[in-house]
Amino acid sequence: MQSKPGDDSIQSHASLASGALLSHYKIIEKIGAGGMGEVYRAQDTRLGRDVAIKVLSPHLAQTAEVRARFEREARTISQLNHPHICTLHDIGHEAGMDYLVMELLEGETLADRLAKGPLPVVEVLSLGAQIAEALDVAHRRGIVHRDLKPGNVMLTKAGVKLMDFGLARARALTPVAGVEAESPTISRPLTEKGTIVGTFQYMAPEQLEGNEADARADIWALGCVLYEMATGKPSFEGTSQASLIAAIMEREPRPITDLQPLSPPALDHLVRRCLAKDPVERWQSAHDVMYELRWIAEAGSKAGVPLAFAGRRPRRAFLLWSVAGIVAAAIVMGIFFGDRLGARRHEAPTFTRLTFQRGWVAVARFAPDGKSIFYCAAWDGHPHEVYETRTDLSITPRSLGLHETWLHAVSRTGELAVGRNAAYALGYSGGPMAVVPVSGAAPRDMMANANQADWSPDGKTLAIVRRVSGEDRLEMPPGRVLVVTSGWLGDIRISPDGRNIGFTEHSVVNDGRGNVAVVDLAGHKTNLTGEFADVAGLAWSPNGQEIWFSASAAGTRHHLRAVTLDGGLRTVAQFPANVILKDIASDGRVLLISQRAQTGIRGRSSPEEEEIELGWLDWPWARALSADGKTLLLDDQGETAGPTYTVYLRSMDGSAPVRLGQGAGCALSPDDRWALTINFGPPHRLVQIPTGAGDTLSVPRGRIETYQYARYLPGGRSIVFVGAESGRPQRAWLQDLPAGLPNPVTPEGTVGCTPSPDGRWMAAIAPDSTIMLYPLHGGEPRFVAKLAVEEALDMREGVNQWSADGRTLFLSRGGVRLDVFGIDVQSGERKLWKTFEVPDPAGVAMISCLITRDGQSYAYGYLRALDELYLIEGLK
Numbered sequence: 028m029q030s031k032p033g034d035d036s037i038q039s040h041a042s043l044a045s046g047a048l049l050s051h052y053k054i055i056e057k058i059g060a061g062g063m064g065e066v067y068r069a070q071d072t073r074l075g076r077d078v079a080i081k082v083l084s085p086h087l088a089q090t091a092e093v094r095a096r097f098e099r100e101a102r103t104i105s106q107l108n109h110p111h112i113c114t115l116h117d118i119g120h121e122a123g124m125d126y127l128v129m130e131l132l133e134g135e136t137l138a139d140r141l142a143k144g145p146l147p148v149v150e151v152l153s154l155g156a157q158i159a160e161a162l163d164v165a166h167r168r169g170i171v172h173r174d175l176k177p178g179n180v181m182l183t184k185a186g187v188k189l190m191d192f193g194l195a196r197a198r199a200l201t202p203v204a205g206v207e208a209e210s211p212t213i214s215r216p217l218t219e220k221g222t223i224v225g226t227f228q229y230m231a232p233e234q235l236e237g238n239e240a241d242a243r244a245d246i247w248a249l250g251c252v253l254y255e256m257a258t259g260k261p262s263f264e265g266t267s268q269a270s271l272i273a274a275i276m277e278r279e280p281r282p283i284t285d286l287q288p289l290s291p292p293a294l295d296h297l298v299r300r301c302l303a304k305d306p307v308e309r310w311q312s313a314h315d316v317m318y319e320l321r322w323i324a325e326a327g328s329k330a331g332v333p334l335a336f337a338g339r340r341p342r343r344a345f346l347l348w349s350v351a352g353i354v355a356a357a358i359v360m361g362i363f364f365g366d367r368l369g370a371r372r373h374e375a376p377t378f379t380r381l382t383f384q385r386g387w388v389a390v391a392r393f394a395p396d397g398k399s400i401f402y403c404a405a406w407d408g409h410p411h412e413v414y415e416t417r418t419d420l421s422i423t424p425r426s427l428g429l430h431e432t433w434l435h436a437v438s439r440t441g442e443l444a445v446g447r448n449a450a451y452a453l454g455y456s457g458g459p460m461a462v463v464p465v466s467g468a469a470p471r472d473m474m475a476n477a478n479q480a481d482w483s484p485d486g487k488t489l490a491i492v493r494r495v496s497g498e499d500r501l502e503m504p505p506g507r508v509l510v511v512t513s514g515w516l517g518d519i520r521i522s523p524d525g526r527n528i529g530f531t532e533h534s535v536v537n538d539g540r541g542n543v544a545v546v547d548l549a550g551h552k553t554n555l556t557g558e559f560a561d562v563a564g565l566a567w568s569p570n571g572q573e574i575w576f577s578a579s580a581a582g583t584r585h586h587l588r589a590v591t592l593d594g595g596l597r598t599v600a601q602f603p604a605n606v607i608l609k610d611i612a613s614d615g616r617v618l619l620i621s622q623r624a625q626t627g628i629r630g631r632s633s634p635e636e637e638e639i640e641l642g643w644l645d646w647p648w649a650r651a652l653s654a655d656g657k658t659l660l661l662d663d664q665g666e667t668a669g670p671t672y673t674v675y676l677r678s679m680d681g682s683a684p685v686r687l688g689q690g691a692g693c694a695l696s697p698d699d700r701w702a703l704t705i706n707f708g709p710p711h712r713l714v715q716i717p718t719g720a721g722d723t724l725s726v727p728r729g730r731i732e733t734y735q736y737a738r739y740l741p742g743g744r745s746i747v748f749v750g751a752e753s754g755r756p757q758r759a760w761l762q763d764l765p766a767g768l769p770n771p772v773t774p775e776g777t778v779g780c781t782p783s784p785d786g787r788w789m790a791a792i793a794p795d796s797t798i799m800l801y802p803l804h805g806g807e808p809r810f811v812a813k814l815a816v817e818e819a820l821d822m823r824e825g826v827n828q829w830s831a832d833g834r835t836l837f838l839s840r841g842g843v844r845l846d847v848f849g850i851d852v853q854s855g856e857r858k859l860w861k862t863f864e865v866p867d868p869a870g871v872a873m874i875s876c877l878i879t880r881d882g883q884s885y886a887y888g889y890l891r892a893l894d895e896l897y898l899i900e901g902l903k
Contacts, residue, residue: 054069055067082125083127111161113130293322312710381424392437436481499511527547576589581668582667587600607619633883648888649877674702697739697743713726726764758772871889
């Protein structure tokens with residue numbers, strides 16, 4: 028085709044001929060056409076690759092102003108580098124034509140696939156999660172698709188590719204008569220009878236009303252797409268534009284389970300929430316939808332998924348089960364394996380159980396010869412210590428005599444890096460670090476404080492994590508900082524070639540949600556996965572090409588997974604029990620633990636009453652007590668809670684809990700009308716949930732990126748919380764309700780948010796282990812007391828509570844048992860107030876407590892983990 032510059036009449040009626048050139052792109056053939064223009068296969072003559080070129084319709088770029096705006100948006104979209112988003116390579120203008128250069132995709136559109144009928148449930152969940160993940164990436168960059176539909180979803184061998192991302196707005200840059208500016212593919216007036224044009228089918232009610240479309244409009248469209256994938260039918264239908272609009276605005280779609288009885292009820296619930304008429308009632312982020320879809324897929328029958336769809340292949344049911352051999356039973360029940368392109372079954376691996384006592388196993392490592400295994404464990408309620416056993420079980424496990432010592436790593440020269448007087452805290456420790464020869468010589472101190480450590484392959488240096496001024500720092504060698512976070516870092520492991528360090532990264536201290544990342548020795552960090560609801564345990568494959576880890580998309584049951592350094596993710600194995608990876612030997616043998624972990628809550632509302640069990644489901648945690656000690660705020664983080672947890676109220680008399688909503692609990696308002704919670708989103712949000720009738724209220728975030736915990740001030744008109752700005756350490760903040768913005772109270776790195784009874788002071792602990800009182804309404808901070816280093820490391824809750832008269836602060840410390848001390852705020856003198864111990868201490872890893880100001884009521888939560896260490900051969 029030949030045309031003169033600016034000759035739009037020729038451009039709009041003719042196609043580019045094979046062999047024509049646009050800049051350095053050689054046209055090969057026309058492969059499609061749509062509302063934005065025609066699409067061609069072309070060759071990039073500079074890079075020697077095939078691309079797709081979309082030549083835009085003339086009305087999309089009629090003026091310089093419109094063209095400039097379009098180019099700005101295209102540049103933004105080109106930054107969306109994600110496996111499930113079609114990449115935009117280039118944008119150009121030549122011979123009167125505006126064009127886009129995009130990734131060339133091979134496959135079929137979701138629309139073409141749906142023409143053959145509905146998809147299997149497992150594909151709906153998997154592909155839907157990929158679409159949601161792509162939306163989430165774009166929404167975080169401020170880009171809204173505005174035209175999500177099956178025709179814009181390509182199904183390739185590598186999974187979903189979302190096309191035309193964000194470019195839908197270009198259709199509205201030049202308004203068409205009778206068309207609302209944000210209705211991307213409407214080309215005729217809405218009042219025209221008997222015609223359904225464009226993508227009405229996937230438009231949210233607010234779009235049809237002409238309002239601005241934000242990310243929640245994409246979530247509506249995603250709900251429509253998921254419904255159609257599951258049922259093969261549109262979510263809303265009509266015989267005319269008017270009747271279709273009426274259906275979208277006024278009616279609810281038929282339940283998915285009516286049309287597909289084998290589909291999980293949880294999927295129907297998820298889609299219905301996507302299709303809430305009011306945007307406020309929908310899922311507020313695509314990230315939440317992604318994790319809900321993953322949870323349904325992984326929860327299997329717990330989410331109502333029929334057994335045939337619970338995994339990638341049907342499980343074989345056998346009536347064989349034993350608590351003692353829960354992982355060994357997994358062999359008989361069937362273990363699922365997958366690779367990046369699909370699932371395939373391998374020969375069943377072999378399992379050898381290595382431990383037989385009641386308690387928890389923290390760390391386990393192969394010795395250099397691969398025949399001995401060193402591990403740190405706490406048995407039958409006793410403090411943790413380090414043991415050695417043999418892979419052939421030729422000797423009884425022996426204690427190395429290292430009591431209250433944490434194992435970090437084993438070097439190739441046979442030296443153990445250990446933490447002395449270490450305190451347990453969610454899978455890592457804190458305390459002085461020492462080196463112990465396996466021969467049995469005395470420990471040699473190396474540094475004052477380290478949470479974790481791993482030896483380099485040559486055994487000459489260490490990578491460590493330690494907490495400094497409210498931040499976790501990954502260092503290698505010690506003193507050279509590679510990664511810093513206000514959250515926490517876990518499971519650090521150096522690659523076999525010594526060039527990279529793999530680790531888990533967690534945004535919230537004492538919370539397991541997080542992602543897998545890698546950093547090289549120059550400090551270049553790469554996130555390899557998205558955020559999991561819980562991730563713990565990590566090791567490199569022997570060839571260094573993958574990082575294996577254990578993680579769950581929702582709840583606490585982990586699957587064994589692997590990720591390559593370019594982000595290729597696969598599932599290695601799925602187990603009916605919760606498993607945590609500990610180590611991989613050079614020959615591929617694996618150490619992991621089968622864990623029966625559960626939290627519990629005990630408490631009483633008055634000294635006259637007996638202490639009773641107050642837990643709920645499998646993973647409850649006590650968060651707050653009402654002022655009168657009659658009501659407990661708790662949250663559930665287990666299998667049924669979803670990825671952002673669920674908050675409950677429970678009477679201290681033990682009657683059934685009342686579900687309030689999603690989130691992690693923080694505090695009850697002084698009048699007990701509100702529960703202050705954290706919704707981990709993303710983004711993180713503080714939310715007030717009514718305990719009775721009323722609307723849920725979000726607290727303005729201001730500059731805050733992550734929240735840790737929060738409390739109300741007396742009167743309930745203000746809150747204090749611990750949070751962090753992007754890239755900054757945590758600190759305490761004060762914020763007025765309902766619409767004030769956060770103001771800092773403490774210096775960075777000083778955390779705590781326990782307000783005094785009169786609302787004038789807030790207690791916090793500074794990085795130098797001093798307890799300080801900070802004024803909330805002007806004035807100078809006050810010193811209370813200095814904690815010993817080992818006491819500061821052993822603090823679980825920091826400052827728990829004030830006494831009613833404001834003269835005493837209660838602090839707690841301890842692991843298997845919890846000692847609560849009262850500290851006089853004037854003199855700094857301290858005395859033991861109460862000790863909390865769980866009646867059966869086996870496997871108890873930590874305890875935390877809540878106390879009313881009068882000291883008459885309390886509740887304490889505890890974590891019990893009963894672990895069995897296994898040696899596994901045959902995993903691939």
